Amino acid sequence: MKTEQPVSGFQPLYRRIKAQLTERLSAGEWRPGEPIPSEIDLAQRFRVSQGTVRKAVGELAGENVLVRKQGRGTFVASHAHTRSQLSFLRLTPDDGSVEELEAELIDVRRIRADATSARMLALPTGASLVRLRRTLSINGNRILFEEARVSADLFQGLGPEVVERHRCMLYSMYESAYHVKIVAAEEQLKAVDADADIAAFLDVAPGTPLLLMERVAYTYDRKPVELRRGFCNTSRHHYANEIT
Amino acid sequence: MKTEQPVSGFQPLYRRIKAQLTERLSAGEWRPGEPIPSEIDLAQRFRVSQGTVRKAVGELAGENVLVRKQGRGTFVASHAHTRSQLSFLRLTPDDGSVEELEAELIDVRRIRADATSARMLALPTGASLVRLRRTLSINGNRILFEEARVSADLFQGLGPEVVERHRCMLYSMYESAYHVKIVAAEEQLKAVDADADIAAFLDVAPGTPLLLMERVAYTYDRKPVELRRGFCNTSRHHYANEIT
DNA sequence: TATCAGAGGTCTGATATAAGACTTGCGTTG
């Protein structure tokens, strides 16, 4: 066993392997939905034992970056397949579950990043962003209005057509059209009153209490990629969360 | 290697070890804050290899039931020590972090379980419950009103004195006074309007939008133990969540 | 053509061994 990094920044071997794997993932060497090489194979490439690869892969699987399938192989997680697309949607009807999901695009515009957006996306103030607005219906009830902002530079040519073509599944679209895989997000929730505009979009009276959800979404290596702000009518739905 | 359970209900060895560990934890063999025996020691007791124990302990550590400390040992997670007491409190000031936390007890009463509460706590309808109400202040601002319900049978003698003595840290109290360790919870969030009563408690105008948090808290083996309902003034605070 | 058995690949579970890293506490040393 080699002991490198004499003093600072020591990282165990399996973490370095993990880093290498994320690097290749983010470089697009293996695409979402595709299998990565077998543990044995990876072990040989990296010249470490299969157990070490296994531990690296295990952590990535724990972070939902990879998906293991016994007897078949290990796959790059994808928003396209497996309804993992829903893993970022915490809204549920009070009774029963999500049967049908439908999104309706309102508009897609180019805007300039204000100071806050820029900072949160790690971009210079004034950078060009794409702002996308839409509503979302669960089981036929329109309950969410939301807007998303992403770097226009990273998502070149992002317009209504592209969104429509992916049926408004944004993360799936980021992934397949732009090779940007969303792997984590931070959300901040508040209760607010509906203003006139949003009330109109959601078919509720102005002043109705809405759940405000603000999100920063990250890709590999915790690079911030998308800002999102949603207003949800929670009269018959709720935001479900598991604490552990 | 033994292959048991020919068809159904097969559980790998490390999971059976894990189950045995949770059992002993729930029996109080090792108390929160205390160390459990070393991996080697446990391996000998259970007559399995250290690696197998390690895997079981690893999962429990991942669930925040145990806490590993390199070079020192593995400890039973505790709400009392380490500010893990806050791991169940997702409320944060919009700017900065939680510096000071203060709870104010309103009342503690015996009530009968309605059908819903009973079902969620896995108790018979009409069972005797203790209902506790309080407000909570962060950095001096009173922002949360909440009520908690627990089985009066499980928490015998639970009254204002006991709560005050533990300075309103409920999970810490459940743990040290009743040996009930809360390990997980499910929450449902909604936005609602403040009614007159709650508005008064929170010093806001009736009709102010509030974040409604409903929670079921579980102890070892996912046994439901507490129901909680909180109303939060989110004008200068938010509920923080991490999605992965 | 349709079905089935089997081979081979892949992840999973279990064990064993060894050395590194971290903490604690003891005993020596200055």
Next chain:
DNA sequence: CAACGCAAGTCTTATATCAGACCTCTGATA
């Protein structure tokens, strides 16, 4: 008495090996 160094105990990392479980594909068979 204080400081230092060392040893022991514990978790952590790494490797190797083997067998089980699960899936896919292929070739034989009816």
